Amino acid sequence: MQASTTGKSKGRYEKVRHLGEGQFANVYLAKDTETNELVAIKKIKLGSRDDIRDGINRTALREIKLLQELNHPNIICLRDVFGQQKNIQLVMDFMETDLEVVIKDKDIVFMLSHIKNIMLQLLLGMEYLHQNWVLHRDLKPNNLLVNSKGRVKITDFGLARVYGSPNRRYTSQVITLWYRPPELLYGAHNYSGSIDTWSIGCILAELLLRNAIFPGASEIDQLCKIYDILGTPTKETWPLSELLPGFINPDFKPPMDLAAIFSVASPDLLELIKGLFLFDPIERWGCSKSLQSAYFKSQPFACPDREVPLPRKVTDPTYKQTRRVRNEGNLSSRRVLNFDM
Structure with a gap:
């Protein structure tokens, strides 16, 4: 429209x-x-x-x-x-709610088919953006809105940019810290859609764990959180890392067993997680490759949108609860407001 x-x-x-x-x-x-x-x-x-x-x-x-x-x-x-x-x-x-609210709702139980649906919708939207040379640069659960029919929509394009020029330099101070890829933490100024797909990996992990996988308190702590789980990169896994302006050679840490962290994940799902969390931005899986992966071709298949679980306040019109809008003040009573406020 x-x-x-x-x-x-x-x-x-x-x-x-x-x-x-x-x-x-x-x-x-x-x-x-x-x-x-x-x-x-x-x-x-x-x-x-x-x-x-x-x-x-x-x-x-x-x-x-x-x-x-x-x-x-x-x-x-x-x-x-x-x-x-x-x-x-x-x-x-x-849109009635967002994915952060859904994830944090302890009354909601995610089935693997629910997670696959949400990931499918997210990847389809992001594939469209990248095919049109748009970087979102701030993917996180509360920038993914969900309506009462289970439709997921990407929002908040305030940091989005058109990309594709080989000589164009961009700021590295984008993407909320917990969802920021290592190359940006090291100050990269030339990047592409792989910065968004790292964030998608973080969102997938959060859907499975119901908590952020890399909850860093600072840029250095963020790198430490990443290395604690994925291990430190090597010249083989990230050949050009030493060329980044803020690169510091980290102390060696071995990777953890992702199968132990994501205990309900199938081999196909673990393969997708590993692909989205590749250190080398050139090798990191893009949206199209992710959509073509075995994960989306295997059972359980993605549920219909209408079966995506939502907070009770969205699905039950008779449900009443006093709540605060996240970081945004209280809801007012239902009334027509002056348009020129």
């Missing part, structure tokens, strides 16, 4: 309630009065004078430009865009 950018859109949406507030944006649940669908409106606060002079901050502009060009069932849809003097508002699909 091509996003509109006209001011006429403003009166189309009736705000229902406030969902949360982050550093740069407020998010509201709203009703599209033309279609009667629920949507999410992300109201982005403009930043510095330079940002306001430019009309919109660079992060928001990057996200809008990319989302207007992308069209895939596993990528959040930008339905509409409209602005006011002090903010710009993005109208997106309303």
Whole structure:
């Protein structure tokens, strides 16, 4: 769906309630009065004078430009865009929850078919991005939204970039620390889609363990957490590592037995995990190779989307619970809000 950018859109949406507030944006649940669908409106606060002079901050502009060009069932849809003097508002699909909430819900029991479905949706969405030369650069569970029908959609494209130029240098300060690959921790400035597939490996591990596999407290600690499990890289497993600007030759550590860590994983699943966690970015499995792996051809097959387990507050409309939106304040009561807040 091509996003509109006209001011006429403003009166189309009736705000229902406030969902949360982050550093740069407020998010509201709203009703599209033309279609009667629920949507999410992300109201982005403009930043510095330079940002306001430019009309919109660079992060928001990057996200809008990319989302207007992308069209895939596993990528959040930008339905509409409209602005006011002090903010710009993005109208997106309303998604009831995110994968971080699902993983942390102790009432949910994951079957292997559930995990395979989620991974299939994630890899299909990311394959589409990489085929269109887009790096996400911030994959993590709470950037994977899930709706009441079990559809997974990749969101938050504020750090995403188009890539492919061989001489282009990029910042290494991207991707949330726990999901950041070793080459970025060593300061790599030339990279490709393999940085995202490392993050996908971390998400797969988290689905299996129900906890982050590499929960580092700093960049050095993050490398230590990785080496504690995967062992230290060698010249054979990562030939060009010594050329990275921040490379430090680590003390030798042997790899742990991944079969012992992921005790329910089949040989095909272990092969996928190992492929996503290869140290050498050139050899690390991409999305297409992962999708073609034996894991997705073996039983149990991926369940239908509708069978993906979700928190009770999503699946049971009568279920009431007081909760705080993660790091974003409290939910307000259901009422129509002033659009110019």
